[in-house]
């Protein structure tokens with residue numbers, strides 16, 4: 001005969017809490033002054049699956065039973081502390097519900113149920129006291145009254161409780177006698193990288209009530225939220241409530257999700273596949289060919305994007321922190337596939353997002369403090385905060401908001417965003433690599449101008465990019481023919497002409513796996529980088545020479561070398577990594593309008609927009625031009641360039657640029673193509 005035991009829910013909870021694990025948790029509550037007890041859902045599921053099921057379907061009622069059970073158990077184990085927190089009680093908080101509901105799947109069928117959701121916090125209000133029991137005083141007879149409060153608005157007494165008064169009008173809220181509880185509102189959004197292509201992200205408001213649950217997470221944090229789904233109608237003072245309700249979550253628990261990207265979960269086959277790939281001597285080329293295969297050419301840019309995806313190793317020194325992430329800028333003529341490249345990257349980055357320079361929200365690229373509809377202030381995360389530990393692809397970067405222009409400096413070097421405004425003081429993490437794209441200020445890139453002159457970004461921002469590349473749309477027969485073939489075939493077949501050697505899904509996992517490796521420089525790699533740096537620096541020792549490269553470029557070289565080692569899943573940075581880093585750095589410097597072969601790399605061009613000896617050189621050019629004019633009239637451009645090179649050591653690229661500047665300034669003009677004349 002089986003005995004039917006119909007225990008009350010509260011007792012069933014208490015059975016679980018009597019186990020060693022929870023006895024221990026409960027006995028530790030007084031140490032930390034906790035008023036909540038975390039219950040692992042799994043334990044409940046194993047101990048009493050029916051109770052677990054009821055908790056999910058009727059959370060309000062069952063949480064209450066749980067809370068009471070927890071308080072009773074506390075009273076048994078630690079009567080003194082139980083007495084101390086009697087007014088507040090104990091809140092049971094549930095962790096680890098085994099299935100999470102996608103934010104975009106949340107619907108009316110979930111109303112009233114306990115669910116778990118995952119998302120990234122995009123905004124958080126400051127912590128505000130919320131009235132739970134309002135005390136009011138009748139202005140006619142001074143009678144005090146207590147009104148329990150729910151909802152968004154303060155509920156006043158309907159009528160004075162004094163039988164001889166029964167006044168209905170003037171009541172005064174007595175703040176000192178009312179009861180308050182801490183509250184906060186968060187908004188979470190779907191993970192940017194899990195967004196279906198072309199969709200705008202869905203978000204959801206989360207209400208937090210209770211001292212122990214507020215202020216546990218910041219914008220940019222990835223969190224699990226367990227809570228009750230609530231539907232609320234928006235109220236309007238005159239017209240009443242709308243029939244269409246909005247959903248929000250009354251949180252029971254907010255837990256920060258792991259810092260590691262989710263795609264790191266590997267199957268045995270995938271692990272094998274990744275190990276096999278890493279052994280391939282051509283692994284770097286394979287990865288490059290798997291990046292945006294629909295975009296023709298730009299091998300060096302795709303190579304740089306590979307380095308960006310893997311990233312260097314951040315250094316946490318006792319006194320300073322040096323970023324490991326790379327920042328890359330593409331400056332280019334319209335229609336040179338910049339946007340195409342940028343849009344592709346979030347598909348293979350373990351974490352990444354694409355945004356335009358203006359940002360898609362009021363928070364823009366960094367962060368903003370905004371007023372809320374209920375009179376408080378809310379801190380909203382911008383793109384770089386949402387891309388924390390990932391890659392932010394920022395298109396139209398030259399068009400960012402003035403506020404972002406100021407805040408982005410800190411974000412790009414220190415990887416934090418500090419904000420102090422409207423009573424909110426916070427530092428948010430923005431450990432993101434930036435892949436930026438920008439158009440030249442005058443529509444097209446002018447090769448005769450410096451990078452700084454070509455783009456409307458301050459040099460202080462430009463100098464924070466490790467690599468800068470220029471994409472120019474210059475007609476070139478051979479390339480044009482290949483590219484048109486490529487594009488036409490793409491349109492005809494509806495697929496890139498060559499299959500990527502590594503699929504996006506696998507590459508993403510490969511990258512996530514590789515980012516767990518922290519390669520160290522071998523002595524050989526170190527000496528290559530050092531030699532290159534010293535060689536470039538020595539070029540500037542000669543009197544009057546510009547400063548060649550700075551410590552910033554040296555750090556960039558280390559980052560690129562480390563990234564290349566990571567891409568082959570190597571623990572060691574080899575000489576070949578250093579050499580590739582040097583090659584790509586040279587290419588970037590050259591594209592920025594600097595003549596590398598002469599060793600006159602002038603980082604001042606990037607840093608200040610002006611080479612040190614610019615004025616001298618301009619003078620030389622004008623003098624030579626005048627001299628030659630007296631001999632031949634209009635001067636052949638080529639002759640001038642030759643003479644500047646042989647007699648004054650002004651190299652061709654630089655001379656072209658300076659002549660271009662003189663033409664723009666109206667000092668020199670072109671009477672016919674290939675000829676120059678002083679005005």
Ligand SMILES: Nc1ncnc2c1ncn2[C@@H]1O[C@H](COP(=O)(O)OP(=O)(O)OP(=O)(O)O)[C@@H](O)[C@H]1O
Pocket residue numbers: 294295296297332333334335336337338339340341439483487
């Ligand atoms: N190298 C290329 N390979 C393949 N397609 C290309 C290439 N260059 C341009 N295109 C095509 O040209 C079109 C324009 O490219 P995209 O919009 O990326 O240019 P953009 O550089 O972002 O221009 P803008 O500066 O005007 O924003 C796209 O459809 C793209 O596929």
Ligand SMILES: [Mg+2]
Pocket residue numbers: 338339340395
């Ligand atoms: Mg574009």
Ligand SMILES: [Zn+2]
Pocket residue numbers: 138139140141142143160161162165166167
């Ligand atoms: Zn009264």
